[in-house]
Structures are given as C-alpha cells and as structure tokens.
Amino acid sequence: MKICIPSSGPEPGDLIDDRFGRAPYFIIHDTNNEKTESHRNDAAGGAGGVGPKAAQFLIRLGVDMVVTGRVGGNALEALKAGGIKVYLYEGRGPVREALKAALSGGLKEQ
Amino acid sequence: MKIVVASGKGGTGKSMVAGNLAFALSSGTPVTLVDCDVEEPDLHLFFPEGPCANTPVHIKVPHINPDVCTLCGECGDFCAFGALLVGKDRVLFFPEQCHSCGGCMIACPAGAIEEADMPVGTITVSHPEKNLTLVTGTLNEGAIQSVAVIRAAKMMAGNTGWIIYDASPGTSCPVVETLEGTEFCILVTESTPFGLHDLALALDVTMQMGIPSGVVINRSDGRDEKAQQFCREHKIPVLATIPFDRRIAEVQGSGTLIARIDPSWKDRFSALAKDCLALWEGS
Numbered sequence: 001m002k003i004c005i006p007s008s009g010p011e012p013g014d015l016i017d018d019r020f021g022r023a024p025y026f027i028i029h030d031t032n033n034e035k036t037e038s039h040r041n042d043a044a045g046g047a048g049g050v051g052p053k054a055a056q057f058l059i060r061l062g063v064d065m066v067v068t069g070r071v072g073g074n075a076l077e078a079l080k081a082g083g084i085k086v087y088l089y090e091g092r093g094p095v096r097e098a099l100k101a102a103l104s105g106g107l108k109e110q
Numbered sequence: 111m112k113i114v115v116a117s118g119k120g121g122t123g124k125s126m127v128a129g130n131l132a133f134a135l136s137s138g139t140p141v142t143l144v145d146c147d148v149e150e151p152d153l154h155l156f157f158p159e160g161p162c163a164n165t166p167v168h169i170k171v172p173h174i175n176p177d178v179c180t181l182c183g184e185c186g187d188f189c190a191f192g193a194l195l196v197g198k199d200r201v202l203f204f205p206e207q208c209h210s211c212g213g214c215m216i217a218c219p220a221g222a223i224e225e226a227d228m229p230v231g232t233i234t235v236s237h238p239e240k241n242l243t244l245v246t247g248t249l250n251e252g253a254i255q256s257v258a259v260i261r262a263a264k265m266m267a268g269n270t271g272w273i274i275y276d277a278s279p280g281t282s283c284p285v286v287e288t289l290e291g292t293e294f295c296i297l298v299t300e301s302t303p304f305g306l307h308d309l310a311l312a313l314d315v316t317m318q319m320g321i322p323s324g325v326v327i328n329r330s331d332g333r334d335e336k337a338q339q340f341c342r343e344h345k346i347p348v349l350a351t352i353p354f355d356r357r358i359a360e361v362q363g364s365g366t367l368i369a370r371i372d373p374s375w376k377d378r379f380s381a382l383a384k385d386c387l388a389l390w391e392g393s
C-alpha cells in the first residue's frame with residue numbers, strides 16, 4: 001500500500017503541508033517494500049484546478065491513501081474517483097509523525 | 111460611438127453615470143445601454159419594467175461517453191486547467207475550471223469526448239425608453255465565465271448608434287473584455303486617496319489598450335485638488351464633477367435617474383457625451 005503525505009520539503013523530517021494541491025512535495029511511503037520516496041508537486045504553482053491536477057498525479061503513481069488536513073471539494077472528489085482513501089491528520093509536525101499515525105491506524109477517513 | 115463607463119472599484123456611482131448618460135442621449139438619438147457588470151447587473155433598476163427577450167449564453171464543454179472511454183488518462187494529462195480527472199472507473203469533469211479550449215477532444219485517442227453546451231448566463235434585451243435599448247448580461251449563480259457572458263452581451267448590442275457599456279468594477283479580465291473594441295472610456299472616481307489609487311489602476315488598463323479616456327469625479331466635496339492634479343499629470347481631461355448632493359443621493363436611492371427628473375442634469379449628461387465624442391475624434 002502506498003501512503004502519500006503532502007509535505008513542505010522532500011525529506012520525511014520536513015514539516016507536513018496541509019494545503020493538499022498547493023503542497024510543494026508529496027512524500028510517498030510504500031508499505032510493501034518499506035521504501036519512501038518524494039515527488040515534486042508540479043501542479044502547486046498553477047492558477048486553478050491544482051487539487052484535481054495533484055490528484056491526477058497521485059492516481060498515476062498508484063497511491064492508495066492520502067494523509068493530510070482537510071481537503072477541499074474538488075480535490076476530495078477527484079481523489080475518491082481515483083480510488084484513493086483520504087485520512088484526516090490534524091497534527092503540524094514532520095511528515096514522519098503523520099506517517100507513524102497512519103501506520104498505527106486510528107485516523108478518520110475524510 | 112462606443113463608450114465604456116468604468117471605475118477601479120465598486121460604489122463610485124459608475125452605473126449612475128452610465129444610466130444618466132444613456133437616458134440623456136436617448137432624447138435625441140438611438141442609444142444602446144449594455145450592462146456588462148454581469149455578476150451584479152443593476153442598470154435595469156433605473157428603468158421602467160417592460161417586456162423583454164431572454165437569450166441563454168452557452169460555453170462549449172467536453173462530454174465524455176463512458177461506453178467509449180478507455181480511462182487512458184490522456185485528457186486529464188492534457189488539460190492545463192485541471193478540469194478533467196481520470197479516475198479508476200470514470201472521468202470527472204470540473205466545469206468551473208474549464209476554459210473551453212477544446213483540446214481534450216483532440217487529445218482523446220478513443221474519440222470518447224464530444225462537445226456539449228453548458229449554460230453560464232443570460233442576455234436580456236428590453237426597450238424601456240423610446241430610443242433606448244437595454245442589454246443586460248447576467249452570469250448564472252456559481253458560474254465563473256463572466257467573459258463569455260460579456261462577449262455575448264456586446265455581440266447582442268450590435269455596432270450602430272451610441273453604445274454605452276457599464277463595466278464591472280475593478281481592472282480584471284471582465285473589464286478588459288468590456289473595453290475591447292470600444293472607442294472611449296469614462297473613468298468614474300471619487301477624490302479620496304483610495305479613489306485615486308483605483309483610478310490609476312484603471313487608467314493603466316485603458317492606456318495599455320490604447321483607448322482614450324476622461325474622468326468624472328463623483329460625490330465631490332469641492333476639494334478635488336488631488337484628483338485634478340492627478341488628471342493634469344496624466345494628461346487626461348476631467349469631463350465632469352458631480353457634487354456630493356443630498357438630492358442626487360435621494361434620487362439615486364429611490365431608483366430613478368437625475369436626468370429624468372431634472373432637465374439641467376439631462377443637459378449636463380448630454381454635454382458629457384458630446385465631449386467624449388469630441389475627444390475621441392480629436393484623439
């Protein structure tokens with residue numbers, strides 16, 4: 001399972017960025033092989049439609065789950081249409097913490 | 111002659127100037143008044159109600175045939191505006207992001223995308239005075255395609271006689287669309303520092319578009335030196351100064367036009383139109 005966390009930087013130690021479509025990076029952890037990689041979010045600087053564009057990018061990458069703050073209407077709809085589950089995480093710390101919370105379960109689905 | 115009435119911000123009395131100008135002119139010559147403030151059209155409030163004709167405004171949007179779509183993802187990758195999203199079992203379309211470019215139709219390798227009409231607004235045409243045609247553009251609630259509605263309203267207004275366009279406040283795309291192809295712009299301002307700041311922004315747009323302009327100072331308290339100085343410095347004429355006057359405010363508040371009830375104001379607005387014509391011919 002691939003878990004994605006929108007982030008302010010490319011490292012798991014960087015702070016999470018809860019503006020889903022505008023986050024500069026996506027950090028993706030694959031539970032199958034325990035690998036973590038980061039991707040720059042090319043949609044972040046766009047004028048409009050950033051949520052759906054970012055969602056499209058994650059769908060392409062085969063992400064199964066997004067862990068982030070509240071996600072706006074279009075983006076949430078887009079992620080769900082791509083079969084991606086969206087979990088609410090309201091902490092403000094590093095990506096690593098959000099990932100831990102996601103892996104331990106107990107987060108609420110948006 | 112095509113005159114736009116604009117202002118850098120709302121609440122300067124722009125619609126009042128446009129309405130009075132059109133009314134005053136219509137006693138001598140045919141006039142078309144076009145309400146291009148499509149998010150909040152209000153010019154019709156100045157005129158008696160009567161029969162009107164409504165025409166819907168559509169934009170072209172993609173329609174995806176789910177039986178043909180292979181979910182290949184091409185359209186989602188192509189759309190630069192994020193209006194299409196290819197999901198696991200369907201394609202989502204976000205109409206408020208679509209710019210009607212038609213590119214997705216070409217990009218789709220399966221031929222699954224057809225063109226469909228989406229309503230975004232209405233154009234209303236009426237003849238509230240003998241020589242006056244009122245064309246009102248109204249954007250549908252929730253729609254964002256102001257420019258398409260303005261374009262349709264201008265098309266409907268045609269090209270003959272005097273045409274007065276009331277622009278939306280500000281200096282964004284809808285204002286540029288309203289100014290496109292016109293001959294003169296009346297910039298309505300108040301002589302406050304904020305007013306002058308917004309006037310400067312609006313003037314910038316008209317100058318870039320090469321449209322000559324003049325200023326009407328509204329709700330003047332008699333201390334207009336700053337505004338006068340600004341106009342001198344930028345070499346734009348002050349066409350008229352409308353005093354801050356309780357009577358005008360009352361007339362305005364009661365939903366009528368000062369030019370309708372006071373012949374001297376009617377003459378002043380007629381003169382304003384003639385001044386615009388002279389400035390345009392001399393420009």
Ligand code: SF4
Pocket residue numbers: 171172188189190191192193194207208209210211212213214215
């Ligand atoms: S018409 Fe253009 S803007 Fe609209 S969905 Fe297709 S590609 Fe995107």
Ligand code: SF4
Pocket residue numbers: 174178179180181182183184185186196201217218219220221222223
């Ligand atoms: S490009 Fe055509 S076939 Fe491919 S996902 Fe879009 S609509 Fe479906």
